[in-house]
Amino acid sequence: MSNTITLHIARFIVLVLVQALVLNNINFLGYINPYIYILFILLYPINNNRMLFIFLSFLLGISVDLFLDSGGVHAGASVFIAYVRPVFLKFSFGATYDHQTVKINTSDIGQRLTYFSLITVVHHLLLFSLEVFNTSKVLLILKKTLFSSIFTIILCVLITLIFSRKPK
Amino acid sequence: MQQIINFFLRNKNFLLFLLLFSIAISLTIQSHSYHRSKFINSANFLTGGVYESVNNIEQYFNLKEENEQLLEENNRLKAMLYNNIEPLNIDSMHQGQYEVFPAKVIKNAYASTNNYLIINKGQRDSLTEDLGVITSKGIVGIIDNTSKGYSRVMSILNTNSRVNAQLKKTDHFGTLTWNTNDPQVVQLIDIPKQAPLNVGDTILTGGRSTIFPKGIMIGTILGFQIDETENYFTIDVKLFNDMTNIGHVHIIKNKNTQEIKALEAIDE
CATH class of the missing domain: 1.20.5 (Single alpha-helices involved in coiled-coils or other helix-helix interfaces)
Structure with a gap:
């Protein structure tokens, strides 16, 4: 039990640091950055205490905000996807996810991709809407959402593939 | 109940x-509103400390480039010194209106719409809010928040940033803003239509605020168009500074700020 908690704390810290120090300096084509810190939210256990989960997501977002000087942009987007995550879980894995039979690490790659993509796109759309905060720049928001989402999804899938333990 | x-x-x-x-x-x-983003910012000892320790390693990769820039600046200053007919006043009796502090940028951003830099000097080094930050090539931004050891600089690549600027040839002045499209290009708005403009003309700071002294380099005119009301030009300015690559900066402190502010306050 304590092993899982340590794992999650370590994941939290590593993701925030990697995000702030490495990934935010990529600026591919001038503005495209992946935001893989949402892996923490994606991989959080399903049979959880939801209040704690929502609060942790807020903490995650606000830590990233602290590093990137972006007000409450990441916090808002993270809390939102944490709250609506059950909807996406049900959509991607079917109704069975309730019975805790689904393990994200061992699930079917297609289902996992749907789940990651949906959450990433929603997160990025909210993130960039809040960041730009200007209705006359809808195109800029959509452009940033599209390209950063692709980047984030690819990285997230790769990372989970590399770090997932093979079922024996 | x-x-x-x-x-x-x-x-x-x-x-x-x-x-x-x-x-x-x-x-x-x-x-998103100027001077109110105080609560969550990276000019604190935790995030500042992390950025500084990483920057301590990173700076070695840019040493060669930094040296070349320093040499270039030294060269320019030497040329000014030798071509000056009057001997320069270097004694302590004649200290100018401006104090200059050196600092190192430990975090830079330019991909977002509201960009901030963090520098490794703060209240301990007598920095306060509203001081101008420049490099040897041109302006960088304005300090908007300080902690003990670090300061946050609002970059000119920030939609909240407003800097007074003018043409080098004439005294027509306007406001420097950014439309978020390109980190190399900023916009100078509110230049009256009587101003004679040519592509390639130099833009300088205006000296009408207490933050920047007059005549600090900003960039050259890339293009211009007249706005809807046909009274003012909007000018695209190509920056001299490469905002994506900033290592060392200078902070300018105007010693007369309080006096000027007090005078302005009488009016209100």
């Missing part, structure tokens, strides 16, 4: 979400 408690218990997740989400939104709104 029972029902109210039940309602809270039933909807506790939603209420927590609503609370945290509204906190995030209000922080976001504050970050």
Whole structure:
């Protein structure tokens, strides 16, 4: 039990640091950055205490905000996807996810991709809407959402593939 | 009463979400208005410390380039010194209006719409808010928040940034803003249509605020168009500074700021 908690704390810290120090300096084509810190939210256990989960997501977002000087942009987007995550879980894995039979690490790659993509796109759309905060720049928001989402999804899938333990 | 408690218990997740989400939104709104984004910023000892320790390693990769820039600047200053007919006053009796401090940029950003830099000098080095930050090539931004050891600089690549600027040839002045499209190009607005403009003309700071002294380099005119009311030009300015590559900066402190502010306050 304590092993899982340590794992999650370590994941939290590593993701925030990697995000702030490495990934935010990529600026591919001038503005495209992946935001893989949402892996923490994606991989959080399903049979959880939801209040704690929502609060942790807020903490995650606000830590990233602290590093990137972006007000409450990441916090808002993270809390939102944490709250609506059950909807996406049900959509991607079917109704069975309730019975805790689904393990994200061992699930079917297609289902996992749907789940990651949906959450990433929603997160990025909210993130960039809040960041730009200007209705006359809808195109800029959509452009940033599209390209950063692709980047984030690819990285997230790769990372989970590399770090997932093979079922024996 | 029972029902109210039940309602809270039933909807506790939603209420927590609503609370945290509204906190995030209000922080976001504050970050979009000038001088109010105070609560969440990276000029504190935790994030500043992390950025500084990483920067300590990173700076070795740019040493060669830094040296070349220093040599170039030294060269320019030497040329000014030798071509000066009057001997320069270097004695301490004649100290100018401006104090200059060196600092190192430990975090730079340019891909977002509101960009900030962090520098490794703060209140301990007698820095305060509203000091101008420049490099040897041109302006960088204005300090908008300080902690003990670090300061946050609002970059000119920030939609909240407003800097007074003027043409080098004439005294027509306007306001420097950024439309978020290109980190190399900023916009100079409110230049009256009588101003004679040519592509390639130099833009300087105007000296009409207490933050920057007059005549600091900004960039050259890339193109211009007249706005809808046909009274003012909007000018695209190509920066001399490469905002994506900034190592060392200078901070300018105007010793007469308080005196000027006090004079301005009489009017109000």
